[in-house]
Amino acid sequence: MRRAPLAPRSFLAHLDRDWAQAAAPRPSRSKYRPMLDVVVAVVVVVVIVVVALVVVMFLLSLFLLLLLLLETVRLGLKTLELRRLLRACARPSRKSFRINSIKAQPDLLARLKAEGWQMSPVPWHSDGFFVEAAPAGDLLGRSRPHLTGEIYFQEATSMLPGEVLRAVLSTLEVSSSRRLRVLDACAAPGSKSTQLGNWLEGQEGLLVANEADPVRAEILRTNLLRAGVVNCLVTCSDGRDLGDLAPELFDAVLMDVPCSCEGNARKDPGSLLRGSGGAPSNDGTPPIWHRSLVEKQWELIRSGWRALRPGGYLVYSTCTFNQWENEAQCMKLLEADAATELGGFRASAVDIAAVLNFPPSAASAVRGIAPLPSEKAQGQRSKGQTQISPESARLGVQLGALRLSPQSFDVEGFFVSCFRKEGSTGAHEEFFGTRSKPAASASTAMAPSYASDLRPLSASEVVKLRSLAQSCLGFWPESESESKKTKSNLWEDPRSGEIWLLPDLGPPGLEVLARHAKAPGLLVARRGRCSDPASRLELSDELMLVAGDRVGSAAGLSTSEWAELLSRVESGRHISPGRSERIGNMVAEETVDEEEEDVIGY
Known part of the structure; x- marks a missing residue:
C-alpha cells in the first residue's frame, strides 16, 4: 500500500526539523582522546x-x-x-611405611591387604614396605594403623641410617652392667627416632632424641609415644651444644643434619634447582650460598663426635646430592687433626654396603662418588691438574658411604655414611678435661636433678596404679615390668598430682642434658576426677597412646577419636601448664650465667 504524500505544510515542518538537526554542532572527538x-x-x-x-x-x-x-x-x-x-x-614419589614391631598385631599385613592395600618390600629393611596402591579416598596419614602406631609412614631411604646403626651396634661389645645409649641429634619429626626406639626397646637401651625447635620437639615426642617408645628422653637444645652437655656418653650418634634437600625433587621439583651447588670458589670451598649451611653441618658433626664414647659409631646423613654437604664433609672428618679437632681420637670409615650385605652389583651402583679434591689435592689442581687423582678415587671407594638417587632404586635422593671413633691420643684428657668424668651416683631415694620437684610414688600406690592400668587397659609399659617392682621409676608432682614414668638414664652423666627435656618422661596418670575412688587415679591420654590397639578398651575408639587423642597429646593440653613452666625455669637457672644465644631452628 503506497504511502500518501505529505501535505505541503507538514513537509516544510519536517524539512525545518531535519535542517536544524543537521546544523546543530556535533560533539568533538577530541573529548575522548585523553581517555x-x-x-x-x-x-x-x-x-x-x-x-x-x-x-x-x-x-x-x-x-x-x-x-x-x-x-x-x-x-x-x-x-x-x-x-x-x-x-x-x-615421576611421583613412592609412599612407604615401616611396621612398628612393638605395637603391630600378627595379622596386620593380612588386614591391610583385605582393606585394599597393595605393598612391595623395601630392599634394606625387613619391616619396610612401598605402598603400590591404597584404598580409595583413604588418607594414609590418617589411617587407623598409622594413628594407633602399628605403622609409621617413612621414606624408604630414611630407613637406612637406623638400619646402619642397628647393624653396627649389634657388633658392639657392651657390658651387662649398662645399656646402650643412642643420640638422635636432629630428630624431628621422628621417623628415624621411632625406628631406633623400636629396636632399642627390645635391647632395653636408652634413646635421647633432640630437636632445637620447641614446636617440632612436641611433634617428635608425640610420635615417639605413638610408636610405643617409653625409655626415651626428648630434649630441646641446639645440636651444636650436645657435645658439651653430654661428652662421651653415647654408644652411637645419628646426625641427620639440616641440608639443601635436593633429594626431595620428586616431591618438590624446585628443590633440585634451589639447592644446585653453583660454581665453587677458586680455593675449592663451597659456593657462597652453601657456605653457612656447610659450616653448621660441620659444627654439628664435631658436637656429635664429642658426645660419642670411644669405640662408638657416628652416622652422618643428608637428603641432598651435592658433594659439599656429603663426601666433602666425610673427608673433612677423616682428614681432621685428631689432637686439635677430634679430641685426641681419629675417625675410621665403615663400609655400609658390607654392613648391610648389599650384593656387589647393587653396592657399586650406590657407593659414594669420589670426593672433592682435598687441601692436599688443591696444590695439584693449581699446577693445572684438573683431574681427580687415582688416590682420591680410591678414597671415594674407601669412604664406605651410600648415595641413593631417584634413578637407582626409584626412591628419594639420600646420602648416608658411618664412622667409628678409634683410639685416643694424649690430647684426649686436655680436650675433654674433667667434664668427661661422670658425677657421683645419686641416691635412689632422691629425684633426678632434672626433675627435682618430683617425689617417689610409694610402693602401695605403685601397685594400685599398675592394677588400675591392667584392669582398665590391659596394658602396662614393658620398661616398668614386673621384674622392676623393687625399684620403680614412677614419680609424682605433688603440685599438679601428675604421675610420671621416668626413663632409665643408666650410669650418671646425662643429668645436665636431661634438664633440657620437654617432659620428664611418660605421663601415666594424675590424681583428681577419677574412675577409681579408692586410689583417686586417672589414667592419662599418653598411656592410651603408648598402648595403642593393644589395649582392650581401644577397640571402641573410632579413627576420628584416635585422631583427637593424638591432637590432645601433641598440643600438650593434657599436661598442667605449670609443668612446662617449671621445666623452662630449670633450664634457665642452669644457663643463667651463659651468654644469651639466638633462637636456633633447623
Missing part, C-alpha cells in the same frame, strides 16, 4: 611487562638449568645417567 590515550598506554605497559616477565623467566630458567647441568657434571653424571635422573625426578 583513549590512557587505555592505549595501559595496554602497551601490560604487554611490555608480560613480555619482560616471559623473557626474565626464560633467562632465569636457562640460568638454573645451567646450574643444574654444572651440578650434574660435578656429580659425574653422563648424558644417559642425567636423562635417567631427570625422568625419575618427574
Whole structure:
C-alpha cells in the first residue's frame, strides 16, 4: 500500500526539523582522546611487562638449568645417567611405611591387604614396605594403623641410617652392667627416632632424641609415644651444644643434619634447582650460598663426635646430592687433626654396603662418588691438574658411604655414611678435661636433678596404679615390668598430682642434658576426677597412646577419636601448664650465667 504524500505544510515542518538537526554542532572527538590515550598506554605497559616477565623467566630458567647441568657434571653424571635422573625426578614419589614391631598385631599385613592395600618390600629393611596402591579416598596419614602406631609412614631411604646403626651396634661389645645409649641429634619429626626406639626397646637401651625447635620437639615426642617408645628422653637444645652437655656418653650418634634437600625433587621439583651447588670458589670451598649451611653441618658433626664414647659409631646423613654437604664433609672428618679437632681420637670409615650385605652389583651402583679434591689435592689442581687423582678415587671407594638417587632404586635422593671413633691420643684428657668424668651416683631415694620437684610414688600406690592400668587397659609399659617392682621409676608432682614414668638414664652423666627435656618422661596418670575412688587415679591420654590397639578398651575408639587423642597429646593440653613452666625455669637457672644465644631452628 503506497504511502500518501505529505501535505505541503507538514513537509516544510519536517524539512525545518531535519535542517536544524543537521546544523546543530556535533560533539568533538577530541573529548575522548585523553581517555583513549590512557587505555592505549595501559595496554602497551601490560604487554611490555608480560613480555619482560616471559623473557626474565626464560633467562632465569636457562640460568638454573645451567646450574643444574654444572651440578650434574660435578656429580659425574653422563648424558644417559642425567636423562635417567631427570625422568625419575618427574615421576611421583613412592609412599612407604615401616611396621612398628612393638605395637603391630600378627595379622596386620593380612588386614591391610583385605582393606585394599597393595605393598612391595623395601630392599634394606625387613619391616619396610612401598605402598603400590591404597584404598580409595583413604588418607594414609590418617589411617587407623598409622594413628594407633602399628605403622609409621617413612621414606624408604630414611630407613637406612637406623638400619646402619642397628647393624653396627649389634657388633658392639657392651657390658651387662649398662645399656646402650643412642643420640638422635636432629630428630624431628621422628621417623628415624621411632625406628631406633623400636629396636632399642627390645635391647632395653636408652634413646635421647633432640630437636632445637620447641614446636617440632612436641611433634617428635608425640610420635615417639605413638610408636610405643617409653625409655626415651626428648630434649630441646641446639645440636651444636650436645657435645658439651653430654661428652662421651653415647654408644652411637645419628646426625641427620639440616641440608639443601635436593633429594626431595620428586616431591618438590624446585628443590633440585634451589639447592644446585653453583660454581665453587677458586680455593675449592663451597659456593657462597652453601657456605653457612656447610659450616653448621660441620659444627654439628664435631658436637656429635664429642658426645660419642670411644669405640662408638657416628652416622652422618643428608637428603641432598651435592658433594659439599656429603663426601666433602666425610673427608673433612677423616682428614681432621685428631689432637686439635677430634679430641685426641681419629675417625675410621665403615663400609655400609658390607654392613648391610648389599650384593656387589647393587653396592657399586650406590657407593659414594669420589670426593672433592682435598687441601692436599688443591696444590695439584693449581699446577693445572684438573683431574681427580687415582688416590682420591680410591678414597671415594674407601669412604664406605651410600648415595641413593631417584634413578637407582626409584626412591628419594639420600646420602648416608658411618664412622667409628678409634683410639685416643694424649690430647684426649686436655680436650675433654674433667667434664668427661661422670658425677657421683645419686641416691635412689632422691629425684633426678632434672626433675627435682618430683617425689617417689610409694610402693602401695605403685601397685594400685599398675592394677588400675591392667584392669582398665590391659596394658602396662614393658620398661616398668614386673621384674622392676623393687625399684620403680614412677614419680609424682605433688603440685599438679601428675604421675610420671621416668626413663632409665643408666650410669650418671646425662643429668645436665636431661634438664633440657620437654617432659620428664611418660605421663601415666594424675590424681583428681577419677574412675577409681579408692586410689583417686586417672589414667592419662599418653598411656592410651603408648598402648595403642593393644589395649582392650581401644577397640571402641573410632579413627576420628584416635585422631583427637593424638591432637590432645601433641598440643600438650593434657599436661598442667605449670609443668612446662617449671621445666623452662630449670633450664634457665642452669644457663643463667651463659651468654644469651639466638633462637636456633633447623
